[in-house]
Amino acid sequence: MSVIEIIQFTTHPGTTSEALQQALELLDRELENIGGFQNRTLYQDAAAENGWLLDYRWETLTKAQESMSKVAATDAFTQVMALIADPQSMSMSYGTPV
Numbered sequence: 001m002s003v004i005e006i007i008q009f010t011t012h013p014g015t016t017s018e019a020l021q022q023a024l025e026l027l028d029r030e031l032e033n034i035g036g037f038q039n040r041t042l043y044q045d046a047a048a049e050n051g052w053l054l055d056y057r058w059e060t061l062t063k064a065q066e067s068m069s070k071v072a073a074t075d076a077f078t079q080v081m082a083l084i085a086d087p088q089s090m091s092m093s094y095g096t097p098v
Contacts, residue, residue: 003059003060003064004055004057004095005056005064005067006051006055007092007096009052009054009089009090010049010050011050011083011084015050017042019020019083020038021053022044023079023083026075026076027076027080028040030076031056031071035059036063036064036067037063038057039057042054042055051083
């Protein structure tokens with residue numbers, strides 16, 4: 001069973017789902033290279049204007065928790081972060097199978 005990682009964030013006004021998806025697809029390739037990444041789904045947050053939820057699936061909790069530091073220096077990560085209005089307000093939650 002997969003470990004889930006939920007990331008909640010807000011983009012700059014006018015950021016389209018297409019632009020966000022394109023940037024995330026580049027990041028997905030980086031995540032695939034580090035190992036443990038299974039898949040990702042993007043959702044628009046129904047309760048927040050310009051709000052989004054990312055549902056990542058990972059092989060292990062450790063791989064999920066270490067992923068950001070492993071891709072933080074990549075151009076793909078920089079492109080995604082450029083779309084985020086306030087990186088300090090991002091939240092991450094992890095869920096493990098029971």
